Amino acid sequence: MSTVKVKRSDLKPGEVLCSYCTARCCRYFALPIETPENWEDFDHMRWYIMHGHCAIFVDEDSWFLMVYGDCKYLLPDHRCGNYEDRPKICRSYTTDDCEYDNDGTYDRLFETPEQIWEYAHAVLPPRKKKQKKSQESVHSQKLPVVHV
Ligand code: SF4
Ligand code: SF4
Numbered sequence: 426m427s428t429v430k431v432k433r434s435d436l437k438p439g440e441v442l443c444s445y446c447t448a449r450c451c452r453y454f455a456l457p458i459e460t461p462e463n464w465e466d467f468d469h470m471r472w473y474i475m476h477g478h479c480a481i482f483v484d485e486d487s488w489f490l491m492v493y494g495d496c497k498y499l500l501p502d503h504r505c506g507n508y509e510d511r512p513k514i515c516r517s518y519t520t521d522d523c524e525y526d527n528d529g530t531y532d533r534l535f536e537t538p539e540q541i542w543e544y545a546h547a548v549l550p551p552r553k554k555k556q557k558k559s560q561e562s563v564h565s566q567k568l569p570v571v572h573v
Contacts, residue, residue: 433526442520448503449524451515455482455491464552467545469571471538481541483533 431445458481461467470481478493498507505511535541 433520442523442525443503446503446525448499448505450518451496451499451503451505453491453493455489458488458490460486460488461545464545464549467541467549470535471541472569472571474535474538474541481535482531484531486532 433442436442458470459466461470473479473490474481480491480493482489482491496505498505498511500506505515533544535544
């Protein structure tokens with residue numbers, strides 16, 4: 426059910442939809458990620474979500490990492506405080522198909538590591554058992570960067 430008070434169809438000539446919005450599009454960003462194919466891929470996703478403030482969604486078979494966070498230029502009244510110098514992606518975004526009245530429904534949405542893991546168990550063949558690493562080898566690993 427939509428939670429917006431003013432429908433797109435209610436807008437009068439000259440009115441801008443953003444005037445009625447809490448700037449939903451300025452409160453996260455999303456990056457495309459590789460479609461997961463194996464346990465390691467899902468394990469990486471599980472790790473992303475463990476850090477909080479993010480989710481993974483699938484839209485038309487494309488996978489995305491969504492990171493929640495208000496843009497530093499967002500003003501208390503939901504307007505852009507960097508309008509003249511806002512990034513290209515903000516300039517090219519339009520209200521035509523924006524999330525003003527979408528309630529965060531995606532083909533798939535994963536918000537917890539458990540959800541990712543449960544999905545992995547459903548679509549992948551059983552995992553092969555690995556030998557335990559020693560504590561020393563865990564600590565000698567490099568910084569936790571996933572190369573995509
Ligand atoms: S583009 Fe859409 S989501 Fe963004 S502020 Fe305007 S109405 Fe809200
Ligand atoms: S620069 Fe302005 S339009 Fe772009 S995300 Fe930040 S507040 Fe929104």
